[in-house]
Amino acid sequence: MTAPAEFRRALAASVPVDDPAWREALAAVPRSTFLDDALYRPAGTQWEPVRREELGDEEWCRLVYQDTTWVTQVDGIDAADAPGPLAGNPTSSSTLPSLVIRMLDLAGIREGDKVLEIGTGTGYSTALLCHRLGNRPVYSVEYDPRIAAAAAEHLRAAGYSPTLITGDGLMGHRNGADYDAIVATCSVRHIPQAWLYQVRGGGTITTAIGGWMHASGLIRLTVDDDGTATGRFTGDQITYMLARPHERPPRPTFYPRHGEARPTRVDPDLLEDWTGRWIAQLAAPSAELLRVGDDMILVDVATGSQAWTERSGAGWQVHQHGPLRLWDAVEEALTTWRDAGAPAQDEFGMTVNEDGTQRVWLKDPSAGPDWHLPV
Numbered sequence: 001m002t003a004p005a006e007f008r009r010a011l012a013a014s015v016p017v018d019d020p021a022w023r024e025a026l027a028a029v030p031r032s033t034f035l036d037d038a039l040y041r042p043a044g045t046q047w048e049p050v051r052r053e054e055l056g057d058e059e060w061c062r063l064v065y066q067d068t069t070w071v072t073q074v075d076g077i078d079a080a081d082a083p084g085p086l087a088g089n090p091t092s093s094s095t096l097p098s099l100v101i102r103m104l105d106l107a108g109i110r111e112g113d114k115v116l117e118i119g120t121g122t123g124y125s126t127a128l129l130c131h132r133l134g135n136r137p138v139y140s141v142e143y144d145p146r147i148a149a150a151a152a153e154h155l156r157a158a159g160y161s162p163t164l165i166t167g168d169g170l171m172g173h174r175n176g177a178d179y180d181a182i183v184a185t186c187s188v189r190h191i192p193q194a195w196l197y198q199v200r201g202g203g204t205i206t207t208a209i210g211g212w213m214h215a216s217g218l219i220r221l222t223v224d225d226d227g228t229a230t231g232r233f234t235g236d237q238i239t240y241m242l243a244r245p246h247e248r249p250p251r252p253t254f255y256p257r258h259g260e261a262r263p264t265r266v267d268p269d270l271l272e273d274w275t276g277r278w279i280a281q282l283a284a285p286s287a288e289l290l291r292v293g294d295d296m297i298l299v300d301v302a303t304g305s306q307a308w309t310e311r312s313g314a315g316w317q318v319h320q321h322g323p324l325r326l327w328d329a330v331e332e333a334l335t336t337w338r339d340a341g342a343p344a345q346d347e348f349g350m351t352v353n354e355d356g357t358q359r360v361w362l363k364d365p366s367a368g369p370d371w372h373l374p375v
Helices: 004-014 020-028 057-064 098-105 122-131 147-157 193-198 268-272 275-284 326-340
Strands: 038-043 046-049 070-074 089-095 117-118 136-142 163-166 177-188 201-210 217-223 231-233 259-265 286-293 295-300 308-313 313-319 348-352 358-362 371-374
Touching: 004 020, 004 057, 004 313, 020 098, 020 122, 057 313, 098 122, 098 147, 098 177, 117 122, 122 136, 122 147, 122 313, 147 163, 177 193, 177 295, 217 348, 268 275, 268 295, 268 326, 275 371, 295 326, 308 326, 313 326
Parallel strands: 117 136, 117 177, 136 163, 177 201
Antiparallel strands: 038 046, 038 070, 070 089, 201 217, 217 231, 231 348, 259 313, 286 295, 295 308, 308 313, 348 358, 358 371
16 A cells, blocks of 8 residues: 555645645644544535445545545534435534645744644644644644544544643633634634634734625734734635534524515625625625525524515516515625625725724725624
């Protein structure tokens, strides 16, 4: 069998990164140690468990060392325990190495830094940090006790011993503060206040701002001495699972209500655009987006308000029902964006204010249009 070191070197060579220290970490840390002997791969609308014993060692290594996100848990069921293909939502994964490195590189982490990682997951990204910085300055928080225990075993097996915490990563870990950088391997709907308090002045928070329409934007914020923070989105098209406390509550089965109908002023297909969907999410942050055929459906989790579109002749009409006019809000935001020339996501930035409010702005933090995040 080809030596695992060759797989690691091939992976390191395939990942675009300028900092040679991160490439060295990729070549040194054995990803196979952090995936045990089973994972899920997509199979239509389901997740199919794949086991090392079924593939053989060499084919398993070829799979593991691809620059791919491998799902390790679906609705709380580990791949090793799955009786067969499952339908459900991923609840833990090993993120594709190029994205892990992109996050760490974007955070500007260098030797001597103290780093808090939110979301230990399999422990692979934690190991990359340890290889670069050593064990002592690396702290990592995992919400799920089972996943945390498995990650601790993986890290011990790979020879790393960072400080591991089981708990709510949105609370950070104040016993290790102040940190030079916080890096989150999950999306959040807003920046938790605890993160701001635990980063030193001039330190950074690198995370994805996501929501219930499954849209996200990657950003690095620089924290000021007064606890405010600002930064610009990168434009990377990345997807992370939401932090579990930020996941939407259960939604009842959707039944369309006709409500008030009118022609739309924007094409609903704008919600298929990466930035367009993200802007819609900013405008209606408590709404979930569904698609049935050509129809777009918005359901507000908090109030039950709904909006759904359907074709009407050569155009579209929208039906809105409930206390919130979801489509009105989305349409206004999309019109503002389109009138500005439909700029890409890297034309947006974010500010966390002294009063705790958090807003995303377009182009200019003092003059551009903005949208407030749900805090």
